[in-house]
Every structure is written in C-alpha cells, then in structure tokens.
Amino acid sequence: MNWYVVYTKPKWERKVAERLKEIGVTSYCPLITKLSQWSDRKKKVQVPLFNSYIFVQVDEKNRNVIFEIPGAVRYLFWLGKPAIVKEKEIQIIQDWLEIPDIFEIMVDKWQRGDKIVLESGPFATKSATVQEVKQNHYILVLESLGCILKVEKK
Numbered sequence: 001m002n003w004y005v006v007y008t009k010p011k012w013e014r015k016v017a018e019r020l021k022e023i024g025v026t027s028y029c030p031l032i033t034k035l036s037q038w039s040d041r042k043k044k045v046q047v048p049l050f051n052s053y054i055f056v057q058v059d060e061k062n063r064n065v066i067f068e069i070p071g072a073v074r075y076l077f078w079l080g081k082p083a084i085v086k087e088k089e090i091q092i093i094q095d096w097l098e099i100p101d102i103f104e105i106m107v108d109k110w111q112r113g114d115k116i117v118l119e120s121g122p123f124a125t126k127s128a129t130v131q132e133v134k135q136n137h138y139i140l141v142l143e144s145l146g147c148i149l150k151v152e153k154k
Helices: 013-022 060-068 087-098
Strands: 002-008 026-028 031-037 042-048 053-058 072-075 115-117 127-133 137-142 147-152
Touching: 002 013, 002 060, 002 087, 013 026, 013 053, 053 060, 060 072
Parallel strands: none
Antiparallel strands: 002 053, 002 072, 026 053, 031 042, 115 127, 127 137, 137 147
16 A cells, blocks of 8 residues: 555644544654743644645555545645655654654764764764864764764763
8 A cells, every 4th residue: 555645734634643543544643742832831742743744555546535534635746646655755754753862872082084884873874974073072974864963972
C-alpha cells in the first residue's frame, strides 16, 4: 500500500488522524513539542510537524474512504496525480522525531580542518570536517547531509 498526503482543515490534523485509525485506515500525524507562551504562563504543547497535512496508507481503490471523515479536505497532488510518499521517507521522519534534543559525543582534541567520523548520536557513522574550534564548542560540517552541526563542550 502507498502512503498519500492528505490536506486537512486547519488545526484538524490530529482529529482526522485519530478518526481514520478508528475506521481502520493507517494514518500518521508527526508531532513535535513546542514551548507556547500565553500572557500568564508558558507550556509545552504537541503540535503537528506539517500544518494541515497528515499521511495515510491506503489502497489505490479505497482512497475515497478518507472523505468520510470530517476535516479531510483533499489529497496533495504532484504532476496531476495524488502524491505518493515512500515508506523510507515516512521512516526517516519518524527516526528524526525520536532523536533526543541533547546527546553526548566523545570528543578528542579536534583541530580546525580535521576530517572525523562521528561515533554516536543521530549522526553516527557520518563523516564531518571541523570548521571551527572555540573554547566552549566545535562547528562541524556534514557535507553528505548539507548541514552544520554545533557540538558544545562540557
């Protein structure tokens, strides 16, 4: 079965995902924890990673069953056909959301320009180049991922 992207009414992502599960349709609404501030307090709340979008896994012939659920608006289309998301991409989203905010990396005496391979954390086995060495942190460039990682010293 394919994964499809369903557009929902604003703020209905969780409700639609829960109702789809109730009728036996596999759905996934990735959530992140966000610190929200009101005039009198701050609170951590879970919000959808993608506003107004959820993922559903359903057979091609049963795609219209999602419209039985209030709040489901339409499928996301790509080149005139419903967009299909690969299982691997769903797994990548799930893996990234499970990574803790803080993790430990064993640091030797790195110097600027050193080529290293990370041994732990979410980037384990990825190679990086030490771009900057400061008193309290390192800046690493992970070229294979196209990102920069800041590693704080303890």
